[in-house]
Amino acid sequence: MQFISTRGGMTPLPYSETLLEGLATDGGLAVPEELPHVDAGTLASWRRLSYPELATEVLGLFATDIPREDLARMTAAAYADFPADVVPLRPIDGGLTLVGLSEGPTLAFKDMAMQFLGQVMEYVLERKDGVLNIVGATSGDTGSAAEHALRGKERVAVFMLSPQGRMSAFQRAQMYSLADENVHNIAIEGVFDDCQNLVKALAGDVPFKRTWSLGAVNSINLARITAQVVYYFWAWLRATDAMGPTEVSFTVPSGNFGNILSGFWAKRMGLPVRRLVLAANENNVLDEFFRTGVYRPRSAADTLATSSPSMDISKASNLERFIYAVVGRDASRVVDLWADLDRQGFFDLSAEQPRFESEFGIVSGTSTHADRLETIKAVHDATGEIIDPHTADGVRIAREHVEDGVPMLVLETAKPQKFAETIAEAIGVELDYSPELQEMLRAPQHVTELPDDEQALRAFIEANALR
Numbered sequence: 162m163q164f165i166s167t168r169g170g171m172t173p174l175p176y177s178e179t180l181l182e183g184l185a186t187d188g189g190l191a192v193p194e195e196l197p198h199v200d201a202g203t204l205a206s207w208r209r210l211s212y213p214e215l216a217t218e219v220l221g222l223f224a225t226d227i228p229r230e231d232l233a234r235m236t237a238a239a240y241a242d243f244p245a246d247v248v249p250l251r252p253i254d255g256g257l258t259l260v261g262l263s264e265g266p267t268l269a270f271k272d273m274a275m276q277f278l279g280q281v282m283e284y285v286l287e288r289k290d291g292v293l294n295i296v297g298a299t300s301g302d303t304g305s306a307a308e309h310a311l312r313g314k315e316r317v318a319v320f321m322l323s324p325q326g327r328m329s330a331f332q333r334a335q336m337y338s339l340a341d342e343n344v345h346n347i348a349i350e351g352v353f354d355d356c357q358n359l360v361k362a363l364a365g366d367v368p369f370k371r372t373w374s375l376g377a378v379n380s381i382n383l384a385r386i387t388a389q390v391v392y393y394f395w396a397w398l399r400a401t402d403a404m405g406p407t408e409v410s411f412t413v414p415s416g417n418f419g420n421i422l423s424g425f426w427a428k429r430m431g432l433p434v435r436r437l438v439l440a441a442n443e444n445n446v447l448d449e450f451f452r453t454g455v456y457r458p459r460s461a462a463d464t465l466a467t468s469s470p471s472m473d474i475s476k477a478s479n480l481e482r483f484i485y486a487v488v489g490r491d492a493s494r495v496v497d498l499w500a501d502l503d504r505q506g507f508f509d510l511s512a513e514q515p516r517f518e519s520e521f522g523i524v525s526g527t528s529t530h531a532d533r534l535e536t537i538k539a540v541h542d543a544t545g546e547i548i549d550p551h552t553a554d555g556v557r558i559a560r561e562h563v564e565d566g567v568p569m570l571v572l573e574t575a576k577p578q579k580f581a582e583t584i585a586e587a588i589g590v591e592l593d594y595s596p597e598l599q600e601m602l603r604a605p606q607h608v609t610e611l612p613d614d615e616q617a618l619r620a621f622i623e624a625n626a627l628r
């Protein structure tokens with residue numbers, strides 16, 4: 162299988178050559194030339210597989226340039242430190258089922274893809290005898306998932322910028338407690354957007370990027386999207402085990418449109434998915450888009466800081482891959498729409514909007530701080546379960562879209578321990594931390610403070626990069 166760009170200007174590449182890249186060379190995003198199809202017989206034959214075995218089957222459809230046995234070794238290693246079932250399903254009230262995607266080292270769903278990416282990245286670099294210096298910006302979950310996936314790897318170093326004093330104590334500890342030589346935490350005097358701008362400035366300097374082998378692991382990374390496709394198949398197989406091949410719906414707490422895009426690909430590959438329900442928080446650019454067909458990203462200044470912070474995103478970097486499907490894979494229309502966006506700050510697909518639900522199965526809703534608190538409390542009262550604020554946004558919107566006879570699966574995107582303040586506000590419970598988490602919170606922290614200054618960052622990378 163080969164991968165092409167949503168903007169039509171990239172020579173087709175095999176899987177392993179797309180995964181060290183961020184944007185395609187023409188500014189678009191890598192997509193499969195054609196999505197693989199999984200027929201009902203194949204699907205049925207996957208019922209007894211373990212999670213890593215299923216991951217090998219699903220990822221093998223995309224990574225056709227990687228031998229099966231190598232892929233099997235990498236998926237086994239990626240999920241070795243998870244519980245035996247890797248992604249447990251558990252019912253809650255109202256007929257909903259939570260899909261547990263947060264059993265990895267950083268207690269959020271980003272581990273699911275990042276742990277695999279760490280394996281496959283090391284593998285590809287070994288084959289090419291290369292090294293890579295990952296430079297990224299984080300406001301929380303992505304940075305820690307990347308660091309925990311790449312720590313100790315010989316051919317990769319991580320330079321992760323975070324805004325000084327703007328992360329929770331838990332998030333800081335999760336990143337800064339790592340003492341691995343290849344992990345560099347950099348606290349920038351500024352906000353998240355300042356960090357992001359520094360990363361963009363370096364990524365835009367092609368000679369510097371080449372000289373220092375800079376790379377990215379952001380949410381548009383193709384390996385991440387494909388690794389996330391696996392758990393939609395897994396959840397469907399588990400949820401329908403007793404009832405056979407019926408349709409289910411998924412609700413996905415969303416920000417950058419990465420997680421739900423993987424569900425969309427799974428559906429297009431033949432998985433019997435009825436609806437994909439997009440749950441947004443107050444930063445509801447995507448809800449607006451799915452209701453009206455008009456996509457109008459907001460500025461950083463117009464992005465609110467909410468109690469589901471990992472969804473505080475007003476420009477959904479993966480949406481372009483969905484738009485590509487909407488316009489019938491016509492790259493020139495994608496180019497035109499993004500030109501509209503640059504010129505006027507929005508694009509208008511309202512003529513196509515009815516198809517978002519009828520043809521693609523996507524519906525959406527917005528959840529607020531009050532909804533989140535109420536939902537955490539309602540689930541706790543009914544079941545004793547404590548759900549995190551992002552999952553609560555999902556549960557809240559899922560309840561509006563439950564249909565008779567269609568199982569509704571809600572993706573649990575984080576564990577509540579990461580967001581203890583909001584849990585205390587919702588139900589008055591101070592969460593207990595496991596002994597491992599207590600140790601992490603007490604551990605010495607490793608972080609370099611830098612001013613919001615490109616030259617200072619360049620100098621730090623030159624002094625610490627792998628060559």
Ligand SMILES: *Cc1c(COP(=O)(O)O)cnc(C)c1O
Nearest residue numbers: 302415416417418419420471574
């Ligand atoms: C990243 C994240 C999201 C949003 O996922 P996208 O792929 O960006 O849509 C939701 N919840 C949590 C906890 C996250 O870390």
